[in-house]
Amino acid sequence: MAPDAPVLYERHGPLAHVTMNRPEYRNAQNSAMTYALDAAFYRAADDDGVKVIVLAGTGAHFSAGHDIGTPQRDAHLPFERRAGLWWDHSDKRGAEQRYARESEVYLGMCRRWRELPKPVLASVQGACVAGGLMLAWVCDLIVASEDAFFADPVVRMGIPGVEFFAHPWVMPPRVAKEFLFTGDRMSARRAHEVGMVSRVVPRGELAAATRELAECIARMPRMGLALTKRAVNQAEDLQGLHAGLDSVFGLHHLAHAHNAETTADPLAGLDARAMKDA
Template sequence: MSTNGSTLRGRAWASVNSSGGEISRSRSASGGATMAYRTIRYETAGPIAVVTLNRPQALNAQNQDMKEELAEAFNVAARSDSVRVAVLRAEGRAFSSGHDLKSFPRDPEALGGPSSDKWFEGDSAKVRDLFYEAITLKCLAIHDFKKPLIAQVHGYCVAGGWLLASMCDIIIAADDARFRDPVVLMAAGGLELLVEPWDVGVRKAKELMWTGDYMDAQEALRLGFVNRVVPRARLETEVMTLASRIAMMPPVTVQAVKRSVNHMLDLKGWRRSHADHFEIWSSCMVSDEHKAGHEGMAAGTLKQFIRKRDEPYERMT
């Protein structure tokens, strides 16, 4: 296998950026100029595109740069005639710890809107419009990626990390994977897309969202959220073997099956339920409880905010 001229270091993916610096590079689908990525890597191995979350120092917390670069990477993979399957994986000890709270907007100005001294001035419509474009649409675009997409999940897969994995067609989890959605503890109305009931069932979703408890990989497998659980040391091999098998199938029919299955979900209300939930989510974002949480985060460090958030609930366990 090759990675646009790079070789694999044993079983691990070699960086396309030979300098070893922060920016890794990928050829465009047309074979022209290279594109610079700061938060991800885009690599290919034959018919398989591998997109890697590459902020290990931040547990792959998703800032706006990462969201933009993921969108571009999947556009590249979609346009490439040679790519038949894509894999989404992560560097470091976590798949993703969720949205980057350090860069999470406390003010519309952070997303290009007008500046305000107050949290959106109680305007849920402004929240809805800005966050829908910045987060929800980008997640839906990954769900709508026309080719098979496999999530390779290890370590922490929390909040926005869960959301990102949920957009994939297949999830292969390492035995150390742990899933969690703690955002209700932050007075947020769940994730921007209410994926949990679809992923683990209604009752389990309520339990996990209301408690903020972790779900381990075996429980996720039992509930049908992940397809397989494998030893961490074999995770990449298992994923690439499966991706290679799928890549051997006729791409026209593989993509047709994906469209049909996703359409079935839409007929069952998948997309409509997310749209309705987002209206409720937007109203929670301008609640007094949520504003108080963000003011608390602004007044101290992120670790202090998380410790204060979780402390009352930890005493109950």
Template structure:
């Protein structure tokens, strides 16, 4: 990580067992982000991706909102950026989102409140999203004369082109139930059931083969949208053959056949 947890200003990072939690920690600003938030999130997810003791990551937020997008001070500074400065800043945001999306460990978004603009992008970039039933969502950029460019690849993958065509141009708010229908979130639960739901999914992931989970996440990312042709068939055959012959794969099969717990499971 580029900074130790003790020096982080915009986020908090903690680990309990095999589950790490990255928390947006600006509740007074509805967890709106700025350039420092982007740097800290990028560093945190890079470090956790490489940490063998971490099996899953929860992306959470303090306060009533998940993330309101960019904060006003940050936007005021951006208004005076040159084109080159704007591009460099946008590349930083795009890099942060891609670091989250490509993180080796599954990322679970704990959406306890509103997620707007870049905050919705964080939800879309996560592998799993569980929302409280009062959460609201909005791709609000067009209201400001902007566009959701850096988050668009993740949003379109999450909700599909057809829904994206509506919500990026209308900037309408939609609720958690609509987010569930669109595929942006996987579950909607009462606020007081949110932590239990997150814990259940995180522990399910942590109970699986660590390397298998990494390979499974990579598998979905790599083959989504590809045509089912000979090249894809050979690719998937190569992947399972390699994993079957790995130390973890052999141990998992042996444990299953012997009706024993695998070596990575908590005893």
């Protein structure tokens, strides 16, 4: 795999390491990265030798979220589609473009990755913001460095959280409301206190601690791991996660449509710089 590929894939014994590789843009997720992640997860799922998958990001940050302004932003390009049966969105306009794209790239892929029948561990350092949360939350466990922080500031755009709206399931509802209402950063320690993060370790120990946990899990039988993951996911769905994702996805797109009618664009005229400054 080319060293400048948007996603790197390595196999080390029973572990598959899937690594986001746009460090110059804090691993912001353009479509090339998202579809490459999809291919990497398929590859790990299909490999009989892989027992556990580790998702990480190169550089100082796990992921600053969706790409809303880098020179390689490619939201309107066609890619091979496997996450859903929507028609190609790349040549459409308005809600037809946005809804079809986000049904596939965000909600569709994240929902399917959550169901991958092998344990997935997120190894999080630095920023895990907005779309970065979605990638961490589809993982079964999150190991975070002490300098990691989590935030979903998209309410600044008038949007009720990112597309994979798992907030009230990964943290208590009142904590989720404060998290969204303020857009403030949540430290790794606080994320551990509310149950969103599994372990917090010093930055220099993050990779080793994640690998140690992954190797421990990999000693379990594969079918047992798959069934246990399914059991816990089903319990979350019975608590309303699956239906909640669908219902809030509709509100998310109502917000995009409202912004498109009343402001400069579906993001209320805000770009990455404006969001960072806010």
